[in-house]
Structures are given as C-alpha cells and as structure tokens.
Amino acid sequence: MELVERFLLGGLIVSAFAVVGEVVRPKSFAGLFGAAPSVALATPTLTLFTEGKHYAALEARSMIAGAFAFLGYTLACVYFWGKGVFEPRQPPLPYSLSGGSLP
Amino acid sequence: MRIRFNLAALKQIKWNEYLTRFLLGGAITVITGLIAKHFGPVVGGLFLAFPAIFPSGATLIEKHEREKKRRAGIAHTMRGRSAAALDARGAALGTLALAAFGALIWQLLPLYNAVVIFTGALALWLALAILMWRIRKLLR
Numbered sequence: 001m002e003l004v005e006r007f008l009l010g011g012l013i014v015s016a017f018a019v020v021g022e023v024v025r026p027k028s029f030a031g032l033f034g035a036a037p038s039v040a041l042a043t044p045t046l047t048l049f050t051e052g053k054h055y056a057a058l059e060a061r062s063m064i065a066g067a068f069a070f071l072g073y074t075l076a077c078v079y080f081w082g083k084g085v086f087e088p089r090q091p092p093l094p095y096s097l098s099g100g101s102l103p
Numbered sequence: 104m105r106i107r108f109n110l111a112a113l114k115q116i117k118w119n120e121y122l123t124r125f126l127l128g129g130a131i132t133v134i135t136g137l138i139a140k141h142f143g144p145v146v147g148g149l150f151l152a153f154p155a156i157f158p159s160g161a162t163l164i165e166k167h168e169r170e171k172k173r174r175a176g177i178a179h180t181m182r183g184r185s186a187a188a189l190d191a192r193g194a195a196l197g198t199l200a201l202a203a204f205g206a207l208i209w210q211l212l213p214l215y216n217a218v219v220i221f222t223g224a225l226a227l228w229l230a231l232a233i234l235m236w237r238i239r240k241l242l243r
Contacts, residue, residue: 010132031193034157062148
C-alpha cells in the first residue's frame with residue numbers, strides 16, 4: 001500500500017511540475033521547472049509519517065550532493081547539445097531508465 | 104524579458120506523453136523509497152535530486168521544435184537542439200535552487216513544523232530560481 005501511495009504521489013507531483021514547465025515562457029525560464037523539487041517533495045512527505053523528521057532531514061542533506069550531480073548533468077547537456085555532439089533524444093542515463101519509451 | 108503563460112502549449116502534448124511522465128515520476132519515487140529503505144537515508148537522499156522531469160521535457164521540446172520546422176518544409180534544423188540546450192540552461196539554475204531547498208529542510212525540519220518547512224522550502228526554491236534567472240538575463 002505504501003508503494004502505491006508513493007507511486008501516485010510521485011507521479012502526480014512530477015506531472016504537475018512538468019505541466020507548469022510546458023506552459024511558462026520563455027524557454028530558459030521554463031527550464032527551471034525541469035529541476036523542480038518533485039521527487040524531493042513526494043519522498044520526504046511520506047517518509048515523515050513512517051520514519052520521522054530526523055530521517056527526512058538526513059535525506060535532505062544528501063539531496064544537496066544529488067543536486068550538484070544534477071547540475072553537472074545539465075551543464076553536460078548544455079555543452080553537448082549546444083555543440084551538436086549528440087541529440088536530446090539520444091538517451092543519457094535518466095532518459096534511458098524510461099526504457100526508451102519517451103518519444 | 105517577461106514571464107508569461109502559454110496554455111496553447113498543452114495542446115501540443117499527447118496523452119501518452121502525459122502518461123509517460125506520470126509513470127516515470129511514480130516509478131522514480133518508488134525506487135527512491137526502496138533505495139532509502141535498503142541503504143539508509145544518506146544514500147537514498149542522493150536520489151531525491153534525481154532528474155525526473157528534465158530529460159523527458161528537453162526531449163519533448165526538441166521533438167516539438169523539429170516537427171514545427173518539418174511542417175514548415177525544413178528537414179534539417181539545429182533549432183530543436185538549441186531549444187533543448189536553452190531548457191538545460193534553465194534547469195542548471197534550478198539545480199542550485201534545489202540544493203538550497205535541501206539545505207533548508209536539512210537544517211530546519213527537525214526544529215519546526217513540517218508543513219511550514221516544506222512550504223517555505225518550496226517558496227525558497229521558486230524565489231531563488233527566479234532570482235538567478237533574472238540575474239542571468241541582466242548579465243547577458
């Protein structure tokens with residue numbers, strides 16, 4: 001049951017931020033929502049109820065390192081897409097985790 | 104440059120693209136929870152910043168721009184890739200705000216009400232992201 005709740009909440013929050021990112025312009029501003037705290041809102045919210053505040057705070061501390069790794073990923077995309085080295089539809093790791101199902 | 108809303112952009116998105124994002128977001132959240140359960144909050148927390156929205160968003164932007172040019176009779180174009188790179192620039196700023204979001208929760212969650220802290224952290228993320236975006240625009 002907990003996994004179902006996680007799945008639904010995560011899916012809803014990610015979709016909501018993605019929709020906001022689709023409708024706002026200009027494009028560089030819309031890009032901000034690509035790094036919105038979607039999983040970061042869904043996961044600790046549920047963790048709070050099961051594991052408590054200190055556990056969720058520890059997760060948030062690690063998330064800072066994860067955010068810098070994400071920064072490296074986006075900068076690599078800016079460089080490689082800008083230079084035309086590869087196309088956005090050619091799968092970097094997170095995209096490939098979707099099983100290539102993304103159009 | 105003004106921030107505006109273009110609701111017509113929603114019509115460009117097919118239902119299966121919405122579904123894919125929902126499934127991807129749900130799956131990543133479940134996997135993150137499972138990783139935290141098995142390896143603890145320190146390892147699990149790394150995945151709270153997993154790029155759940157950015158890769159599919161950039162791919163869609165590139166695809167839509169490419170299709171727009173193809174409909175206009177232009178077969179080969181850099182436009183889609185440039186638009187995706189622009190989206191990635193915005194996401195890069197968003198990641199810095201995401202780090203601030205995590206720092207605020209880490210420091211204040213054990214001390215104060217969780218609803219207040221999560222709302223405040225979300226407001227901080229949005230305010231910082233917009234501020235950095237505006238500064239970047241001014242410096243260009």
